[in-house]
Amino acid sequence: xxxxxxMIRLTTQRQxxxxxxxxxxxxxxxxxxxxxxxxxxxxxxxxxxYRNLELMAENGMIVKLEVxxxxxxxxxxxxxxxxxxxxxCGRVDDIDVPVLDSLVDAASENSSYQxxxxxxxxxxxxxxxxxxxxxxxxQ
Amino acid sequence: xxxxxxMIRLTTQRQxxxxxxxxxxxxxxxxxxxxxxxxxxxxxxxxxxYRNLELMAENGMIVKLEVxxxxxxxxxxxxxxxxxxxxxCGRVDDIDVPVLDSLVDAASENSSYQxxxxxxxxxxxxxxxxxxxxxxxxQ
DNA sequence: CTGCATGCAAACCGTTTGCATCCCC
DNA sequence: GGGGATGCAAACGGTTTGCATGCAG
Numbered sequence: 001x002x003x004x005x006x007m008i009r010l011t012t013q014r015q016x017x018x019x020x021x022x023x024x025x026x027x028x029x030x031x032x033x034x035x036x037x038x039x040x041x042x043x044x045x046x047x048x049x050y051r052n053l054e055l056m057a058e059n060g061m062i063v064k065l066e067v068x069x070x071x072x073x074x075x076x077x078x079x080x081x082x083x084x085x086x087x088x089c090g091r092v093d094d095i096d097v098p099v100l101d102s103l104v105d106a107a108s109e110n111s112s113y114q115x116x117x118x119x120x121x122x123x124x125x126x127x128x129x130x131x132x133x134x135x136x137x138x139q
Numbered sequence: 140x141x142x143x144x145x146m147i148r149l150t151t152q153r154q155x156x157x158x159x160x161x162x163x164x165x166x167x168x169x170x171x172x173x174x175x176x177x178x179x180x181x182x183x184x185x186x187x188x189y190r191n192l193e194l195m196a197e198n199g200m201i202v203k204l205e206v207x208x209x210x211x212x213x214x215x216x217x218x219x220x221x222x223x224x225x226x227x228c229g230r231v232d233d234i235d236v237p238v239l240d241s242l243v244d245a246a247s248e249n250s251s252y253q254x255x256x257x258x259x260x261x262x263x264x265x266x267x268x269x270x271x272x273x274x275x276x277x278q
Numbered sequence: 279c280t281g282c283a284t285g286c287a288a289a290c291c292g293t294t295t296g297c298a299t300c301c302c303c
Numbered sequence: 304g305g306g307g308a309t310g311c312a313a314a315c316g317g318t319t320t321g322c323a324t325g326c327a328g
Contacts, residue, residue, distance in 0.1 A: 029317090104261070114263050122246050300307105
């Protein structure tokens with residue numbers, strides 16, 4: 001499952017990916033991270049970005065957000081918190097609602113699964129899309 | 140956004156897709172639905188399945204589950220309820236935890252979004268995967 | 279030095295779409 | 304009869320992977 005971290009090599013690419021991800025409070029997709037990183041490392045490959053985001057997520061350094069929409073998103077903040085996704089443009093923000101750890105207990109009693117965790121995803125329309133009354137297709 | 144339902148034509152394909160989806164309590168992916176339907180309509184196209192699942196979701200006849208994992212999943216049960224996804228094999232089941240409508244109010248007070256709804260997704264290991272101590276890569 | 283990490287490009291997989299034909303209303 | 308629906312296949316977008324080379328330890 002999560003191996004005892006077999007020592008994670010500190011390459012320039014990894015440092016910069018982590019730095020750039022930590023800089024933003026949005027929850028960028030892999031290709032958004034790629035764009036940010038490419039400004040500092042123009043020759044980096046998209047594959048490297050994917051490989052390292054995945055690896056850092058496995059090592060608990062960052063979080064891979066399993067949210068709706070077509071693309072995975074990444075978050076350098078690893079404390080438990082919930083998210084809200086704009087049905088219109090797909091952006092994801094943190095939302096300040098207290099974390100309900102008790103839910104896991106409640107769920108454990110009503111399921112044959114061995115429960116690991118939970119996540120709440122709110123959906124709504126962000127203020128930007130409301131301004132632009134962006135009546136495009138909802139994601 | 141959601142048009143006032145411009146009358147949805149009752150084709151054989153639609154009926155059978157809906158019937159097959161209603162038959163199961165799992166939450167099949169589009170290609171799983173395709174496989175089920177193909178037993179009764181061998182010439183149906185995968186595109187037709189996608190188009191109709193999408194259309195029925197827009198019309199509120201079924202629900203498209205915006206859950207983690209690589210594929211979207213579909214649910215013929217439209218009442219609000221939460222789900223649990225197996226990190227090991229990706230299957231999704233219903234979970235019997237009371238629906239917390241109050242969350243939306245709490246969220247509304249702490250966000251600039253106009254909130255539409257929410258969904259809770261638990262993650263865990265299903266009993267089948269535990270038996271097989273299926274230590275494959277987690278999704 | 280040696281093996282893990284990288285850049286590059288091709289492959290992959292789920293989903294969408296264009297188009298000629300079909301068939302429900 | 305006509306317009307939406309279908310089957311088919313090609314295109315698409317996001318992600319993964321194979322491979323020769325590079326570089327951290």
